[in-house]
Amino acid sequence: MSPRPLIRIEGLARRFPEPSGKSTLTVFEDVWFTVDPGEFVCIIGHSGCGKSTILNILAGLDRPSEGTVIVGEQAIDGPSLDRAVIFQSHALMPWLSASRNIELGISSRHRNWSSERVRAHAQKYLSLVHLDGSENKKPAQLSGGMRQRVGIARALAVEPKILLMDEPFSALDALTRGALQDEVLAIRRATEQTIFMITHDIDEAMLLADRIVLMTNGPKARIAEIVENTLPKDRQRTDLHKYPNYYPLRNHLLEFLVTRSKELAGGVGAGDPRAPVIIRPVASASTAAETAIGTSTQSSAPYRSRPAPTRVIAHANGSAVTPGADTALKRISRPT
């Protein structure tokens, strides 16, 4: 039994009026998924599938056309300090020093704190992201990676319930990105922070996420499936490719992005959108044969008949609130 979800996204849709004003353009619709407390969920999809819009709705910066987002017990209504955002472009105020940027949120969270206490709290989070000594520097004096570290510290310093990350490392070079991913991994292991993150980068998702939500191409994007990360919990970036499940997982994600996200685009979802298909790609050695766990009613979905790496497929049954909570197990054999 999984814990009660912290975030429940229920029937979310976002439509924009066409320039002509007559019809509407549906970016995504019928999006249902949940995030458990302490979980790290990544969302992957091509540009235009509305993943940034989903994050903005979660942050309270945008409103859905249909559906609701429930955090804890309450449907969200606008932005909140409980849902901190790490922006793609760091979005630091260039006229403020690194420390003052972080203090901005802290003094908003704790209105009665003295300025010394606010500064000390900011310093704590600057140390957490290893920026001691840079507190008085302006963003223009910091490197791209350091700026994003300040952005992370600013978000963490308000001690949010949920951290929302909008492709936070996509503007950084590969080395800096790797270092920051390790940083996020370490912080997350230390704080058990619930994190929802958008990324384009499969390896980033595999390193960081517990579950990876895959979206079909837009318009009319929807969740194709949710992939569980089958790599060990204590995974390290340098050892990633040595785990037996690395290639099955990676190939599955890659194949989705290259071909299936396109094939599934615009179509009617295979199965109940309230309970997306849950996939657990594992190496064939560990299971001996291709197996699927699920109710089999949707096992004839077209994409599953294609030759694919061996994997275990778990399929959620019915329950919209906690998919996977009451799944039945069934083995089906497949040709190789």
Added chain:
Amino acid sequence: MSQSLALRAGMLSIALLAAFLVLWQFAVSGTGTTQQMDPEYAKLMGLTATQGKSAMPGPMDVGAKLWEHLRRPFYDNGPNDKGVGIQLAYSIARVLTGYLFAFLVAVPLGFLIGMSPLFSRALDPFIQVLKPISPLAWMPLALYTIKDSNASAIFVIFICSVWPMLINTAFGVATVRRDWLNVAKTLELGTWRTAFQVILPAAAPTILTGMRISIGIAWLVIVAAEMLVGGTGIGYFVWNEWNNLSITNVINAILLIGLVGMVLDQLMARLQRLVSYSE
């Protein structure tokens, strides 16, 4: 060749000034045609008519007069004979008063226009019509309604400096980066803290650009306004010296107007550097 660019530029500036002064001196030192005239009549005429001397003062005359002015800038011998220091002080005081009122109106109103698309659209036609009106065209209306020449001059300064500040403030506020506003929202900064801690510093360089344009225009307009209203001020001084046919004083006033304008502009530039930020 090892001299720095600044030094070489400075030397060139001095050389150009020297060349200009020599040419000026040369141009006014020649004598023109003279006529034979009755000695009684010649007494009434100036040196221009009797000896063919140029009426245009040379650089030495202007320099000597300038030295005289600078030695005693603040003397006051009654309404028509005050030191240039006093006249400049009157002009600067008028400019700063009108400018301050313009600032107090333009910045809050610009904020409102920049933040509210409704007000932006509703006020736009008024701004478009009022902006191109020459400030001096308001003078008769100001004199009639205010019934005070000094206050009318201040009003003209107000009306000419309000537009660049208003338009730049509105533009700066409207173009604050979406990301920063989103940060303010997610950090729950609230309306006032967002306005003063995010929008104002973000728009400050643009606002200061408008303020710098405004002070320049105000200084241009005060001379013309004071020529009209008379009494005091450097603009009145220029017109008065023209009536006295003292070209030397007119040239001196021109020089001083330029210098004061430069100082005002440099002060604004310094203020601008203070609030500018690099991304």
